[in-house]
Amino acid sequence: MKNLDKDIQKKIEDWLTPSYDEGTRKAVQDLIDNNEETELTDSFYKDLEFGTGGLRGIMGVGSNRMNKYTIGKATQGLANYLKKQFPDQEIKVAVSYDSRNNSQAFGQLVANVFAANGIKVHLFTALRPTPMLSFAIRHFGCQSGVMLTASHNPKEYNGYKAYWNDGCQLTAPHDKNVIDEVNAINAVNDIKFEGNTHNIIPVGDEIDQLYIDANKKLSIHPEAVLAQKNLKIVFSPIHGTGITIVPKMLEAWGFENVSVVAEQATPDGNFPTVIYPNPEEEDAMALAKKKGEEIDADLVLATDPDADRVGIAVKNNKGEFQLLNGNQIGSLLVYYVLSTKSELKQLGSNPYIVKTIVTSNLQADIADHYGVKHYETLTGFKYIGELITNLGDSAQYLVGGEESYGFLVGDLVRDKDAPNSCAFLAEMTAYFKTKGKTVYEVLLDIYKEFGCYQEKLISLTKKGKAGAEEIHAMMNGLRHNLPTTLGGIKVKEIRDYQLSQTTDMSTGERRAISLPKSDVLQFITVDGDVISARPSGTEPKIKFYCSVKENLTDTADYINVQTVLEEKVDRMMKDIVG
Numbered sequence: 001m002k003n004l005d006k007d008i009q010k011k012i013e014d015w016l017t018p019s020y021d022e023g024t025r026k027a028v029q030d031l032i033d034n035n036e037e038t039e040l041t042d043s044f045y046k047d048l049e050f051g052t053g054g055l056r057g058i059m060g061v062g063s064n065r066m067n068k069y070t071i072g073k074a075t076q077g078l079a080n081y082l083k084k085q086f087p088d089q090e091i092k093v094a095v096s097y098d099s100r101n102n103s104q105a106f107g108q109l110v111a112n113v114f115a116a117n118g119i120k121v122h123l124f125t126a127l128r129p130t131p132m133l134s135f136a137i138r139h140f141g142c143q144s145g146v147m148l149t150a151s152h153n154p155k156e157y158n159g160y161k162a163y164w165n166d167g168c169q170l171t172a173p174h175d176k177n178v179i180d181e182v183n184a185i186n187a188v189n190d191i192k193f194e195g196n197t198h199n200i201i202p203v204g205d206e207i208d209q210l211y212i213d214a215n216k217k218l219s220i221h222p223e224a225v226l227a228q229k230n231l232k233i234v235f236s237p238i239h240g241t242g243i244t245i246v247p248k249m250l251e252a253w254g255f256e257n258v259s260v261v262a263e264q265a266t267p268d269g270n271f272p273t274v275i276y277p278n279p280e281e282e283d284a285m286a287l288a289k290k291k292g293e294e295i296d297a298d299l300v301l302a303t304d305p306d307a308d309r310v311g312i313a314v315k316n317n318k319g320e321f322q323l324l325n326g327n328q329i330g331s332l333l334v335y336y337v338l339s340t341k342s343e344l345k346q347l348g349s350n351p352y353i354v355k356t357i358v359t360s361n362l363q364a365d366i367a368d369h370y371g372v373k374h375y376e377t378l379t380g381f382k383y384i385g386e387l388i389t390n391l392g393d394s395a396q397y398l399v400g401g402e403e404s405y406g407f408l409v410g411d412l413v414r415d416k417d418a419p420n421s422c423a424f425l426a427e428m429t430a431y432f433k434t435k436g437k438t439v440y441e442v443l444l445d446i447y448k449e450f451g452c453y454q455e456k457l458i459s460l461t462k463k464g465k466a467g468a469e470e471i472h473a474m475m476n477g478l479r480h481n482l483p484t485t486l487g488g489i490k491v492k493e494i495r496d497y498q499l500s501q502t503t504d505m506s507t508g509e510r511r512a513i514s515l516p517k518s519d520v521l522q523f524i525t526v527d528g529d530v531i532s533a534r535p536s537g538t539e540p541k542i543k544f545y546c547s548v549k550e551n552l553t554d555t556a557d558y559i560n561v562q563t564v565l566e567e568k569v570d571r572m573m574k575d576i577v578g
Contacts, residue, residue: 005041008041008045012044015044015061016028016029019187020188024067024069028062031043031061038464040062041465042062042064042463043061043062043064043065044062045064045465046063046465047063047064047070047182047183048070055070055160055161055162056150056157056158056160056539057157057158057159058156058157059156059157066102066106066159066160071106071109071160072109072113072188072191073182073188073191074160074162074178075110075113075114075146075191076113076182076185076190076191076192077182078144078162078181078182079113079114079119080117080185081174081177081178081181082119082143084181085143090120091119091120092119092120092140092143093119093122093137093143094121094123094124094136094142095111095114095133095145095146095147095148096123096127096128096136096145096146096147096148096203097124097127097149098129098147098306098307099127099239099240100149100269100305101158101269101270103149103158103269104148106160107123107146107148110146110148110160111195111200112193112194113192113193114195114199115195115197115198115199116193116195118196118199119199121200122140122142122201122203123202123203124136124203125204126205126244127241127267128208128241128244128245129244129417129418129419130149130308131307131308131408131413131415131416131420132211132245133145133146133163134163134167134168134413134414134415134417135167135207135210135211135214135412135413136203136207137163137165137167138166138167139210144162144165145162145163145167146162147160147306148160148161149161149305149306150305151304151306151308151309151538152277152279152304152305154271154276154277155269155277159538162175162178163415166389166414167414167415168382168385168389168414168415169380169381169414170382171382171386208244208248212245212249212252213252215249215412215419215423216252218409218412218424219253219423220336220340220344220431221430221431222253222254224427224430224433224434225254225255225426225427225430226254228430229254230257231255231257231426231429231433232257232259232296232298232299233258233259233297233298233299233300233426234259234260234288234292234295234300234301235247235258235261235288235300235301235302235303236265236287236288236291236301236303237260237265237302237307238264238271238277238279238284238303238305239266239267239270239271239305240267241305242303242307242419243266245307245419246301246303246418246419246422249420249422249423250422250423250426253423253426253427255426259291259295261287261291261302263287264287269305271305277304278309279302279304279310280311280325280404282323284311285300285302285311285323288302288313289313289323292313293321297321298314298315298433298438299312299314299425300314300321301425303418303422304405307418307419308415308416308417308418309404309405309406309416309418310329310407310418310421310422311323311324311329312324312329312425312439314429314438314439314440315440316440317444324443325403325455326402326403326404326405326406327359327360327403327453327455327547329421329425330355330359330360330403330407331360331362331363331443331446332425332439332443333424333425334363334367335442336428336431336432337398337399337409337424338353338366338370338398338399340431342370347370347371347398348396348398349395350373350394350396351372351373351395351397351398352367352372352374352391352395352396352397353367353372353373353397353399354376354377354387354401355374355377355400355401355402356376356377356379356384357377357378357497357520357522358379358402358403358532358534358545359401359403360403360453361453361530361547361549362446362450362453364376365450366446366450372398375387378497378515378516378518378520379404379518379520379534379537380537381402381406381416382415384400384408385413385414385415386414398410407420407421408420408421444552444558445555448552448554448555451550452550452551452558452562452565454547454548454549454566454569455546455547456545456546456573457543457544457545457546458544458573458577459536459541459543459544460541460542460544460577461539461541462540462541462542463540467540468540471535472535474533474542475519475521475535475542478533479496479521483523483576484505486523486525486529486531486575486576487568487571487573487575488571489525489526489527489572490505490525490526491523491524491526492505492506492524492526493523494521495513495521495522495523495524496520496521497515497517497520498520498521499517500512500515500517518534519534519535520534521533523576527548529546529547529548529549529572530546530547531547531572532544532545533545533576544577546569546572548565548568550565
């Protein structure tokens with residue numbers, strides 16, 4: 001350990017004391033004996049912190065890993081904060097978990113720590129989707145909640161999503177205040193691991209029907225579902241929690257012809273058929289797409305392990321199954337909800353949609369067309385949930401989402417909701433089929449009416465301490481060498497969300513950005529193209545987003561226009577990513 005930083009050495013020595021259990025001490029000693037200096041550095045160089053999705057990391061020993069002690073410390077800190085925020089009240093929390101390795105054990109651990117602190121815990125008895133945890137918090141009147149999941153990360157990861165009493169993930173000031181409480185815990189002995197079982201209340205499958213019934217009331221065109229009840233739907237939970245609720249949801253809505261991908265139906269934290277259990281990945285969708293081809297499906301759906309994200313495949317005009325990206329799926333949902341509610345005069349009072357700053361402006365264009373207000377938030381669905389809570393009854397939330405395949409129709413929960421989205425995507429498909437249109441044809445119609453958008457995301461993975469430093473250096477490099485052109489197109493405006501300011505490149509004029517500070521840079525060209533650079537808050541990645549637009553006068557020209565836009569995107573991305 002002679003080459004390790006002194007602070008890292010001190011942490012390692014602490015983890016070798018009897019305060020930690022024998023298995024933990026042995027695992028740390030094995031890393032030392034095997035001279036695993038890189039692993040020791042990555043495991044101990046910092047404490048896990050809350051990002052846009054909460055606590056997330058690789059499972060293993062160390063302060064920067066997901067394990068009994070980091071999870072226990074986070075829970076003790078949250079418990080301490082709850083007691084300060086709700087003095088002289090009975091405090092209740094809900095706890096759930098997904099199919100990942102150790103998730104159930106971590107869920108029980110979290111419940112025990114809360115219970116040992118005198119807090120009532122509504123603990124799910126079996127794995128369930130993240131949105132159902134958000135639903136349960138509101139249903140049981142809890143002050144907080146925790147979901148054990150690493151969402152769509154690889155199998156080595158697990159995570160801890162902490163929620164507030166509105167069913168939304170922690171936002172300011174609670175996120176920082178909880179971290180302060182966590183950091184104030186200086187010794188393992190400060191964590192109360194031994195639970196009072198009388199404080200733990202089991203949550204069984206009775207909540208499933210409550211959640212399904214509440215969602216079904218949001219249906220816009222149940223008659224279309226009835227007319228297309230034999231719609232051929234393929235569903236894959238990609239070894240995750242979606243299997244527990246999505247088939248039930250679709251059946252309850254009236255769909256009678258749902259085929260589940262057998263190879264991915266069983267919950268399994270090893271995710272044996274995929275590398276990344278993420279519906280954004282083509283490989284993760286491959287088996288579902290293949291099943292769709294076999295049965296000539298109308299719609300292919302797949303959810304990630306904690307079922308808050310959904311990917312889809314639909315047939316294009318050649319009859320081939322094509323994956324849609326998150327911007328396209330979200331835009332279709334926005335169009336379906338707004339166009340049909342407008343036609344039925346059901347937009348309500350002060351209706352609005354929400355998208356993030358890296359989500360396609362097509363959704364804003366659609367909202368403008370229907371006279372519906374649109375809001376933008378930082379990346380992370382917690383900011384959408386926070387906005388819904390803050391606006392309350394003064395306005396009516398209709399639909400919103402992120403380009404990263406997370407959507408929500410209606411305000412039953414305060415998080416992205418794949419079961420809810422699956423139901424609406426199926427209803428949307430049925431509705432347009434009754435009109436003689438496929439989903440793909442509707443997408444082209446949207447492009448013709450509002451402009452043809454083309455988006456691309458490039459994610460660069462940079463693991464460990466060295467990777468975090470490299471990402472930081474890349475963002476600093478961009479800030480100190482701001483591009484004036486991208487792909488040969490002049491940059492008109494630069495938005496720096498860390499400095500909270502927008503700069504007009506032609507006049508030098510600066511304007512304030514009202515959103516919270518975030519390490520994001522956006523470049524807007526004179527053509528209206530948007531290129532964004534952003535380190536991920538939940539993964540060891542830096543992400544680059546590009547969105548361009550062109551008029552589409554005839555849907556028959558879509559492929560040609562798309563090709564031109566793809567070439568433009570590639571030129572611009574090459575200039576910023578290299």
